[in-house]
Amino acid sequence: MPDQQPVDNPTESGRPSLWRRVRPFLRRDRSARLASAALAFVVIVGLSWLGVSALTRVDNDAAHSLRVHLGLETPGAVCGGGGTQPACAYDDVEQARAEAQHAQERRVRIAVLQQLRVRLDTQLALLDAASTRTRRMAAGSRDDLLQPVDLRPAVTREFNRASRSRIRRALGRGDDRQLARAIAHRRRLIRDASSVVDRLLARDNAGPVSPIPASGVGSSARVDLLAHVEDRRAATRLHLWLTAEAGEPTGTVLDELTPSDAAALATAISDPDAPLWHSGFSNPAARSQAIRVPSVRYRSPIDDQTHWRLVGVAVWGFASLLLLVAGPVTTAAQTANERQAGTLPVLRMTGLSTRDLAWAMAIGPNLFTWAAGGALLVVGSAILAITVGWAALGLPLVLLALAMATTYPLAIGFGDALGTRLSPLVVGGLLAGGLAAGGLVGGLLVSLDAAGLGFFLGPLPAVLGAIAPVTGIEGFTWAPSGPYAPTSTWALLYGLFLQFAMAVACLRLWSRRVERPWEPLLSPVEGVSLALASLGASLIVLFDIAARSEASSLAQLNGATFVASALLLPTLGWLFAVSLRRPARANAVADHVATRWAFARFQAVLAVAATTLTLAYGALMQSIDLSPRGAEVMWGTLAQTLLLAETAVGLLLCAARRRRGKLRVALFGGLLVLLQAIAVVVVYELETTSALHWGTEGSLAALSEATSPYWLVFLALLWGTGLAVVMTALLRKRDRQRAEAKERERSVDPDDDGMPGRRLIH
Structure with a gap:
């Protein structure tokens, strides 16, 4: 007997393995398609990372609002929460301007309050001395009690004048008891104002107040401040306050102010209810509230784990689109092309069974799709396994496998049914539109738990609905575990059953119509x-x-x-x-x-x-x-x-x-x-x-x-x-x-003996 050559990897029946039977369909442009798959993998991963980074790392107003709307960030996590929380600044220049204004207001407040504290201490010293002379019934001049001192904005000018007028009347009458009561009343007024000033200084974390040196501040500094006040009336009031209405200069506590602070200084002196004081003179509760910068530079609070989780979901989603949309579309177009060219019976003659041809239509033209989609699926699953764990990926992976097992037979049946009527490009476009539109609409319905109808709109909604809760976006939930779990669970199971039934029907269609395209x-x-x-x-x-x-x-x-x-x-x-x-x-x-x-x-x-x-x-x-x-x-x-x-x-x-x-x-x-x-x-x-x-x-x-x-x-x-x-x-x-019957009758020749075009000549 001749020696039998061993068969490489034979099966039990002597036929080559499925891989060896389908491998010829994978050899065409294999290197180019694998290179394209690698390039697509790099591009998709890079775009996913860039897109998620734009969502989670960008610090502008639109990105902040989008993150709050999606539930990735709470409204007041950094700023903008209302109440005492500062507003959000999305520009460095804007924030620098706000900080400069805050520093200027604090500088003006401290300067005015320190000057007021010195004046109030001077007034208390004068009142104590006058009270001592009154108790001792000492004679002498008491004109120092009538020295005008501007205590604005701690004490209004009218109230200050009324207090001095009361002392003046007592001095004019020579009534020491009435003078003592007037001095005590003014002392209470000065002490109350001193208490308010001390609390406001503590609110601004100001240092101790230094006494006024004898030299004072020069007139040139006052002229510089007054020259930068556009309102002449405000400039006049500021001049009176600086000279304390007695022609005496103020102390060096105002030396740190610059000409740019003149307008704010004039407003602070003339109006105790100005925004600069933050209701410190009118609202006792506001005196204990720290004054902060009205805005802070907003920075995204999204952590790295959330960032990479979203990257993993994006990569996983692109893998699902490639495997459940791009792959079936390519299969349908290739099947329609083979049906239109009439090569399916020829392929059948090579010894391939209908099952082998189905595998060839599913795998052969999809080397790029399966390579790129598989790589994306592995990378996305690895990222999600690190960030959320493998337990969260169990259900999405199972649904993805079931969807792939049913979608490719459906694509083969779709391409075979329309291949004789439409071009392969149109067939692929129709299937792509149906899968993408059904997947998008159904995925939203399932992810938002809006309707169980989404499970019947194709294989993609169940997969997207299972992976959507992993994102952590507010509103995304797994419908069968939501408030309408019974009907959603029935919709999911029945949708999978319908897809399986359609896949079986398409495979039976394929087995009948490979060699007999006229079959229904x-x-x-x-x-x-x-x-x-x-x-x-x-x-x-x-x-x-x-x-x-x-x-x-x-x-x-x-x-x-x-x-x-x-x-x-x-x-x-x-x-x-x-x-x-x-x-x-x-x-x-x-x-x-x-x-x-x-x-x-x-x-x-x-x-x-x-x-x-x-x-x-x-x-x-x-x-x-x-x-x-x-x-x-x-x-x-x-x-x-x-x-x-x-x-x-x-x-x-x-x-x-x-x-x-x-x-x-x-x-x-x-x-x-x-x-x-x-x-x-x-x-x-x-x-x-x-x-x-x-x-x-x-x-x-x-x-x-x-x-x-x-x-x-x-x-x-x-x-x-x-x-x-x-x-x-x-x-x-x-x-x-x-x-048709008349046409057949006319076509019949009574002299014809069965040899059309020839007559017997006798």
């Missing part, structure tokens, strides 16, 4: 099964919306029913339109027999759906204690919705029976369905308004004595046209059959 997309059994499964999804959506909206009126309940019906009816029509059986040849159209059977199946499932929705609607009415009276508007609207569904299915079946002119049917049918939908909404609004304002009972299609005949004609045309479309889709095309 779905078998009748698969169409009915998926239709019943869609009915279950519609019921879950109905109960979920009713529970979340806390429906307490017919209007809210009707809105939930509308949403559930809008989700269900188009799905039913499409499922039965794609399950039509066609003759075993390419570009064949369905005949009237297959169309009638499909329409009959649709009527059966539609009856089940209508009955189920009716029972659910009645159960919800009973659960919220609503009276059946007034619900006739909704029953009539649901009846019209069923008629609209009949029209839509009739249009789909009519298009399936045509080889040409499908675009005309689509345009005409779309316009007809749109007008019917508008009519349904208008009728519902009219009937609801009538029942609300006039208390009348509703009627089907807004029929009453006041109904306009034009409205009746419009409704008759709409529903009559829909019935005509249904009849056109179901009737035989007898005229075409007669024409």
